[in-house]
Amino acid sequence: MKTQSVVEDYVKVIYSHTEWQPEPITPSVLAARLGLAASSVTEMVKKLAAQGLATHVKYGAVTLTAQGTELALRMLRRHRLIETWLVEQYAYRWDEVHDEAEVLEHALSDRLLDAIDEQLGFPSRDPHGDPIPARDGTITRPVGVLLRDASEGSTGRVVRISDRDPLLLRHLEAEGITLDTDLTVIGRAPFGGGFLVRLGAHAGDATSAATGATPADLDLGDQALESIWIAAA
Amino acid sequence: MKTQSVVEDYVKVIYSHTEWQPEPITPSVLAARLGLAASSVTEMVKKLAAQGLATHVKYGAVTLTAQGTELALRMLRRHRLIETWLVEQYAYRWDEVHDEAEVLEHALSDRLLDAIDEQLGFPSRDPHGDPIPARDGTITRPVGVLLRDASEGSTGRVVRISDRDPLLLRHLEAEGITLDTDLTVIGRAPFGGGFLVRLGAHAGDATSAATGATPADLDLGDQALESIWIAAA
């Protein structure tokens, strides 16, 4: 029986939930991510379990089986390759690729996908820094910490930005933050002030927000802090 | 209400039936082309009519309204642009593109389609010689006659080959017949013999099958005669 695109989406969301954080997904979160009613999700999860793609603790979390993980990685590979391809070949901006990829990932044949992979030179990450699983299902997560958790004064390079919100992506690009941007964490301004970062690597001359902040420093909002991952430059 | 891909397929088949031949399609033929039961088609045609895409003479033919024709041309543009793109960009052979296009035509966004159109230099025909409707719905049918109806001794250039049967396409390519191939109609060999053509333009030295056939002449089967269109070279 052919895997329908609905199943592909469920499995992809279930997998993605644990990609940057360890807690398995619950039915209500799954429903929210898919834009469906909780009752619909319960039913579908039952079918996933019946197909051997997921296991489900009743009244609890949903996890993927090895088979489900395999399918999820295939879909992630498709999604991310397509996003990369749209940017490289068709001048899409990084905030414009997600929706198109969301549709195309279910439609391209393996053959076409392989041809695209080759055309792109077998890329290892997508426009948002997410790793592209290899054809054999291998995936290498970039090391990095969430900007929110970065220590004050540290310097790092942006290795991943969540592509969930296109508006945030456009904003960050306008501010000069994209993949591989070096930045220095100034820290949180006192008395409930914003979280400041400085573009470029300034290891050594970085100072705390209390003393060394300059007007040129960027004040990032909470959403950005939860969306940007950095690694030692 | 978004047009579903099922509707798009119905409308495309209805239109295509009158593209090279004037009789409107009947429910049974429509069912055969779509691989569905006649009863399913009756129901769906009713819905097409309700949506203003088709008109249906009860117990009779199905025809498209202006609106239905517009949708059909949009879909044909998609299908044929995609076929062309697969051949030009991804080294598909002309007998391999149809199935992939059949899926992708429902999935690509208008934006991506336009980008592809531009990348290809706004092609006017697909790998099988079918005209690609312009964005405004304009379509220019190539002039040409079915090879079956070509007069003996005439010379012509292949302007269109039906892409319905991949095996025929491969066969013809192996025999040296593709788009723009010049050929001379020798004619039907006597006593129920095959239909002979000679590669290249040999206006003047063409002779009837009875007298001038040579071993090198190609003997085309009935299916080919019904699938190849030629025009004066």
Next chain:
DNA sequence: GCTAAGATTTCGGTGTGCCGAAAACTGGTC
């Protein structure tokens, strides 16, 4: 332990597109 808020599941129901069988219709033949 009890309770209640919140999450999850169950249940009845919907829309879409499909099917086979049976009924209704058509067009040609005599």
Next chain:
DNA sequence: GACCAGTTTTCGGCACACCGAAATCTTAGC
């Protein structure tokens, strides 16, 4: 004008994926 073969339509039913409302379960707070 009656008949018949083939076509088309009607009809009851199914699979899929979804929904809201009601019932059930979990768990955190007391």
